[in-house]
Amino acid sequence: MTQRSMETFARNLWSHWKSRDDFLKAQKHVAGILALAFVGNNWPASYPRDENENAAMFWVMNVVILVAALVTLQHDANASARGIQPLSRDQTEEWKGWMQWAFIMYHYFRARFVYNEIRIFVSSYVFMTGWGNWQYFEKKRDFSLERAISMWLRINYFPLLLCLVVGTKLDDFYIVPLHTTGFFVTMATAYVAHVLERFIKPAVQRNLAAIGISLLVHILFYETKAVNFLKFFSDEIFFRFQADKYSTWFGILAGFGWSYVKKAIQFYNTTPPVTLHQNIVSATQGAAGLALILFWYFMFGSIQDKFTYNPMHPYVFWIPVFGYLLMRNASKYLTEVHSHALEFFGRITLETYVLQFHLFMCRDVKHIPIVIPGSGPTGHILVKILNMLLTGAIFVAAAYYARQNTVVTQDSVTDLMNLVRQYYRTGTWPSAEENEEGDVDVPLVRKQESSSSTNEGKNDDV
Structure with a gap:
């Protein structure tokens, strides 16, 4: 391709990129949020976070979110229309929401006594990466470059910009590489299952074979000296990946088995009104879930020394996770209700995770900003609460708009990639009408022009 043809291609690409204005607008908004984060992170008046340790306030704030959850609880009777x-999705966002709230309050009030529980929450996030993406790939069979780049952007775009602008180490945003790796591990596992379809027709055996291969790869990497490769990045990354080395895999396994769980719940809840038998099944399921959580707590979670607990965590975290899932879905009614407040907070989990370092707290989460005079470590509790509410409002608003603009960026880049793919498949750009209508069906052939004629030449399969 000559320089002139490249310039022509670039002009055509720019003019036909229908979401370019949305993309540029989103970048302006992101730049504003990054500037706000830079100012917040370097806020001149602050005090060390260790001086803000307050167990009572940690529990008070969790009671606050519990009340908000109950007030905004909604029952959707039509949620089971398709079974x-x-x-x-609403319930997973709710789950992420209350965990994230507790996670942030754990940081803010230095609630070290719930360290083991917070480790479960972090693993639950990574678990959901495997769980949700496995079901997506199993249903859609979409292993395209567009899907890979789209998800990479969703997870990495804003956090990496924060690292560049504010100067935060990616180690501090460890959940970002954990989620990114989890996504690609899940994609690879699902693709192996897709390839095995040529040799193993029954879906159950095929998927189990792929999941088994994935487990073998995990063991060969994490349980051998090969894991020391992670130290090339940093000791922090080494520790974080070791702590969640099987979280994605358990999520994949759960994603595979969830369809059977749905069938079982459906079987026991098909005949209205609710019968005594159904109530017994629901109560038994809920009790089993509670038993799993209590078993984890008394056997592992109550261990106060984190250096004793941490090596056990990757092998036992799934116990309370499965326990929670059993309890949360113990009846048809429970599957139809969710909290709007927690759902809202769950949808901005990634953004609240990274921005807490710079807006709700500052100096890379090591200090508490003093915005209202008198809200320092020795200030009156009411003034400190007002300071927290003010910084919290700014923090949540920034996280919300960061998510909105990240999604716009993600969609715009995917749109651009589809446009490039369409051109290389057809040799033509979409018409003005097609640009107005949106996406068009793209034939799987590329049109070639004959050098001696303006008519279309022979089509070659791509």
Whole structure:
């Protein structure tokens, strides 16, 4: 391709990119949020976070979110129109929401006494990466470059910009590489299952074979000296990946088995009104879930020395996770209700995770900003609460708009990639009408022009 043809291609690409204005607008908004984060992170008046340790306030704030959850609880009777949907999208967002709230309050009030529980929450996030993406790939069979780049952008775009602008180490945003790796591990596992379809027709055996291969790869990497490769990045990355080395894999396994769980719940809840038998099954399921959580706590979670608990965590974290899922979906009614407040907070989990370092707290989460005079470590509790509410409002608003603009960026880049793919498949750009209408069906052939004629030449399969 000559320089002139490249310039022509670039002009055509720019003019036909229908979401370019949205993309540029989103970048302006992101730049503003980054500037705000830079100012917040370097806020001149602050005090060390260790001086803000307050167990009572940690529990008070968790009671606050519990009240908000109950007030905004909504029952959707139509949620089961397509069959009972345990762990629906609304419910997973709710789950992420209350965990994230506790996680941030754990940081803010230095609640070291719930360290083991917070480790479970972090592993639950990574678990959901495997769980949700496995179901997506199993259903859609979409292993395209567009999907890979789209998800990479969703997870990495804003956090990496924060690292560049504010100067935060990626180690501090360890959940970002954990999620990114989890996504690609899940994609690879699902693709192996897709390839095995040529040799193993039954879906159950095929998927189990792929999941088994994935487990073998995990063991060969994490349980051998090969894991020391992670130290090339940093000791922090080494520790974080070791702590969640099987979290994605357990999520994949759960994603595979969830369809059977749905069938079981559907089977026991098909005949209205609710019968005594159904109540017994629901109570038994809930009790089993509670028993799993209590078992984890008394056997492992109550260990106060984190250096004793940490090596056990990758092998036992799934116990309370499965316990929670059993309890949360113990009846048809429970699968149809969720909290709007927690759902809202769950949708901005990634953004609240990274921005807490710079807006709700500052100096890379090591200090508490003093915005209202008198809200320092020795200030009156009411003034400190007002300071927290003010910084919290700014923090949540910034996280919300960061998510909105990240999604716009993600969609715009995917749109651009589809446009390039369409050109290389057809040799033509979409018409003005097609640009107005949106996406068009793209034939799987590329049109070639004959050098001696303006008519279309022979089509070659791509």
